[in-house]
Amino acid sequence: MFKSEKLALHLRQLIDSGQWKAHEKLPSLREQAQISGYSLITVLNAYQTLETQGIIYAKDKSGYYVNERSASQTLLNAGVHAAEHIQINSAVFHYLKNTQAAGFIPFGSAFPNPELLFNQKFMQLLAQHAKRKQSYLNNDNMPPGNLALRQMIASRYMMQGVQCNSDDIVITSGALNALNLALEALTKPSDVILLQETVFYGAWQAAERLGLQVVTIPDHSEFGLHIEAFEKALQQYPVKVCWLMLNTQNPLGYTVSNNIKKKIAALLEQYQVYLIEDDVYLELNYGGKKPLPMTYFDQHQRVLHCSTFSKSLGMGTRVGWIHARQFSDAIQHLQLMSTLSVSPLVQNALVDFLSQHHYEKHLRHLCLRLAQYKQVIYDYLKLHLPQQCKVDIYPSGYFLWIKLPEYCDSYHIYQTLLQHKISIAPSLLFRPKHSLQNCIRLNCSYELHTDIEQALQQLCRVIADNIAEKG
Template sequence: MKLYEALAADIEASIRTGVLHAGDRLASVRHTSQSRGVSASTVFQAYYLLEARGLIRARERSGYYVSAGVRQVPPELDLTSQPKDESIAVDVSEQVFEILESSMTRDVVPFGSAFPSPLLFPLGRLGQAMASSAQSLDPWSTVDDLSPGNEALRRQIALRYLADGMPVHTDEIVITNGALEALNLCLSAVTRPGDSVVVESPTFYAALQALERMGLQAIEVPTHPREGIDLAALEHAISRHKPKACWLMTTFQNPLGSSMPEAKKKALVELLARHQLPLIEDDVYAELYFGDKRPAPAKAFDTQGLVMHCSSFSKCLAPGYRIGWAAPGRFVKSVARQKLTTTLSASAPAQRAMALYLERGGFDKHLRKLRQTLAAQQATFAEAVGHHFPSGTRATRPAGGYFLWVELPEGIDALKVHRHALSLGISVAPGPIFSASRAFTNCLRLNYGHTWDARSEQALASLGRLVSSL
């Protein structure tokens, strides 16, 4: 994507999502040139492109203005959830498996998928790194790369932490088979059957499945669709229920897309430090931001080693390679031992290939292109939801990731929508699978991380008609 196209995509996203309204004046060419660090010619090209698309129009001696009649997204979902103040036994796996298994086929339009399109990633360059690393594989690496993992890869991950202002040592990082294993290892390290764990409401269904498998109770805490978990409600839950850990996504939460402001993340860490409560931080989407810089995780404010930061390359670089990691602070030895007693290590060739790819450079260039693509797809997808779904539909407006959380009008059953949509060859993720209490019965999580084409548009139009008919 050329510079003027990227600038045009950013402005178009602001128009589509309602940040800029019909009649608003765009910043002057001079101001935009200075603020974006591009030439005036680049700005003019971007404005000409937007004008050709009918999104803006020029007024003589006045500048450029947003055109009237540009369709916008549904009203923003802006209400904090209200789960019951109780510790709940979790029983969601059967429903989750039933829903996921029914939609795991290439023939289904993947609005319900948890993964972005594999076509968005540099699989060719990764394959070259894999071939090169496999040919030069030291036989002793099968021993050396056991938990905590390949040292070169841990060093590359530590360098990325350092670039974000977090001095995490290589010895504090444990390589895992994807982020989900990292999260499960961290959970196992700080809990025992019968304990309670704080989660957001709604929360990622895999967190609920982990609690269910380990015999743990869920404490669902009110969560805002834009700014994340309610800290006052969290402190109340800690005092009343005495949980042993929190499992939270502080940046681009799945399914809401919410992101806690940095000041709130700092306050969260301070709150947990007062209670000496570990935080298992699921941070797999943080590289998929649409703003100027990567949002700092809660880990950035941790001074006591209580934040167990988990991430992976699966959502931003290498799906299928199953390379994740944990930086579990004071619990690193326990997590490393958990890894040794379960799966020993991640694939030695895959670890070396990932290290080699990162050493060669190109990751950040790939990420810039990926973010631009996802931001543009979100704008197009949200506009289509606004056009095809019935009045009364509301949706989140994430600043990153690839999910929209859509609240349908009252009385519409998301599970019924899921069943009927499958018969049309469309998958969706219904709200109840994201809640231990089976709440959010009129909500859907929709994935915009796949190529928007005629098939996608027809499927979303069909889905809108289906919702309107129920």
């Protein structure tokens, strides 16, 4: 990113966050050069960029002023937002500690009920490999990963009509590692990336870790992804990479239509932007055909698709992958400096599990249970939550997204429930601070046993109290 673009983005963040109000005068060019340490010409270029975007205006011989944010301008910007300095890792750290604590009801957990993930056959295969010396040999399992496993992953893509070669795949230490490697390979500090306004906290953490600037687009209540805002953001900001979840979006749950995916692919090419697609729930769909990854629509190698076995066989497998294509080499270089290879034992067991067709059977069973359990909890909540609350349900995954009235604070509810040994995931983990914080993500991969029902009762009670107190 050029220095002037960097400065323009910083100034825009100050304006977006309300630190400079409409018609307020900006520092003169000379003052701004002193404040920022940039040259006069860089400052002038930054001011002119903001003027062209209609964010500020110039008055003859007087300087630059902040423009009015008229209704039409807000519409024109379509809710595109440049996020302030990102600091989320600490909040996620504390939340994870709480969701993992012994004796807690794990409604806040990001992973499915482990009881549903344990698979006898997979454990047998692991045990068999554990007894063979050659299963520990790393030579065949170093980056880009076990060849047979990569071939099987590639053939699963091809069954969906996605062009894929085993050389395009890099096996990683789970999806989080895949996503981070992809982002690191494609960006350098202070580059601009685009995120959905409400998204898996791992995306915010990655941006924080790599020192990236984030632009967000608002969620669309009907289509999930706001395609107009997406285009506006690519027009207005020097976006280098988008990180999106389009299938079983975490935390909201929606899956974007093929029509919108086609439009995204066209815009990526038009604006020469790369997309990192987080598709960790790709196998947990029980509402019809498996949704297509963005690589299906992408004719120009602009998409890196990341997924994992964590959500279907347990996070303990720590095996994920990137369909990395032309970036395979760059990503392997980064692996050599960080995680190196993924456990040969687990990679070998996965090869047998997939090639002997146990995976499909396991997935069918898992999806059946997830669909059942989620429906039961949804029905319970519809009956017992105060009527001002709305719950979103989709035919995939295991989360429900509960929307409370806007004046409610889900972080407060989260803290109250911790005292009752119940964890939930409040919206603060997924959204920038300036967004509405009235929502809760609930993990519904549990059967309605007594302890789960009691915890749901408590949740409904705490929500009702919060509404009564604030409403």
